[in-house]
Amino acid sequence: MTTYVITVPGTFVSSVSDAARSDIEDRLRPRDPQNTDLGESEELSLLTVEEGGMFSARIEVEAADRSSAESEAVGLVSKALRDSGFAEDDAPLGQAVVTGIDSEF
Template identity: 80%
Template structure:
């Protein structure tokens, strides 16, 4: 298995209150990329929100390949958003991408 840091971009269509943002971060905390060497050295944040509602969620996942890692990351972020009160129409996601890889041999 390989450990990946995956970035999942998206947009909060109607903004995000601080309490909701904290809830999303809490739901993703176990997948915080700061648990990886890359996340720690690059000081990657779990959830970044820009003016205008654009956001990036960065999560750590273990998978056999890049496609599997990206799929799992989207599922994790989608579930955290939905469970925090953001249906897909209120926080659509963009295509995920690999931010870092830590291969285990």
């Protein structure tokens, strides 16, 4: 298995409160990329929200390949958003991207 750091972009259609951001981060915390060498060296943030509502979630995923890692990351971020009260139309997600790879040999 390989550990991937995946970035999942999206957009909050409406403004998002600090409490909602905190709730999403809490739900994603077990997948915080700070636990990886890449996350530590690059100081990756778990959730970044820009003015205008665009956001990026960066999470750590273990998977057999890049495609599986991206798919799992989108599912995890989607679940965190839904569990925090955001409908799919309230926070649509973009294409996941591999930010880093930490292969174990």
